[in-house]
Amino acid sequence: MEKVTGIIREVSAAEIAPRFGQLADEDIEAKTHALDLVTIADTEAERVLTARLTDLLPGSIALGEESAHADPKLQDRAFAASDPVWIIDPVDGTKNFAHNRQPFRCMVGLYVAGETVAAWIVDPIEGTATVAEKGAGTRYQDNPVSVRSHITKASDAKGFLISYARDRLVSHYGHMDFFDTVAHYSCCGAEYEELARGDFDFCAYRTLKPWDHAPGTLLVREAGGYARYITADRNNEYNANTEAPGLLCASSEDLWSEMNEILLPLFS
Structure with missing residues (x-):
């Protein structure tokens, strides 16, 4: 290492x-x-x-x-x-x-x-x-x-959403008032780092090239977080050699589940 x-x-x-x-x-x-x-x-x-x-x-x-x-x-x-x-x-x-x-x-x-x-x-x-x-x-x-595992509700969570997700949240729900804070760095690596270090609580992506997500998802998992595809199958774990409509990482399983429900209509 x-x-x-x-x-x-x-x-x-x-x-x-x-x-x-x-x-x-x-x-x-x-x-x-x-x-x-x-x-x-x-x-x-x-x-x-x-x-x-x-x-x-x-x-x-x-x-x-x-x-x-x-x-x-x-x-x-x-x-x-x-x-x-x-x-x-x-x-x-x-x-x-x-x-x-x-x-x-x-x-x-x-x-x-x-x-x-x-x-x-x-x-x-x-x-x-x-x-x-x-x-x-x-x-x-x-x-x-380690991640902020005590954050279990979207309303308490700070995270990163790509413009695709932000635009469709507003289009689908009429607002984006689900979260405490939403940011976007245009740099997956920095976003994954801040999630793994406990500064933010979630991140979601649509384009899933392995070089963008293989390193960061392991950082999040090993820090105690979750990295799964945005699908109805809640155990659909990220793998660098698999494609899906979207990827969601979160600091707790409860937060991941709530956010998956929010984002699923936008990524299906």
Whole structure:
């Protein structure tokens, strides 16, 4: 765990942090649409992380966000193989990064035998790290952290909702007055960190690419929270190799159940 944390910090310090606020126009490109950006920091950090992590664990393979964009069949091949898979999001929150805003994070998950078994989320500027290992809990800067498990009602909860959910809440119910506080960072990694550390209580997402959610969901689970798909089946646990209409993470099972009922009509 410590070796991987060190690698991510080193690569972030070399490939991401020096480029923050220093990108030229030619260093930024659009992928699928104008708001789906990639920068030279994304591609270079992923290239180096791929090499160093697969070297650290012989026989492993890498599934990086930018490599998967270049090769649409890479994800299927990676999950079909029996090898350990490093799931890499070199710059989570690229839109923030490209526009000289924070937060953004570097995220890595290790997927073995059908499940995420380790996760790292690192702030490339500060070097702070939130990490989790299956069965061993979640730690922030080497100190154990946990979710706010005493929050059991949506009216007491602070959380993160994407614009898709916020718009449809208003359209479907006529208001969004279910929660104490709703925020949106445009950075899954930072949102997952704050949920796992007990600063917020829930987060919900629609686009479920493995690099966006495999690391963060393990952080939340190992901190005592829940990560399940927004479906009528309340035991439908998140897995990086599965698709669903939406994903909901919450700090307690009661909160997850109430929020699932609220969000289910919007994501079905």
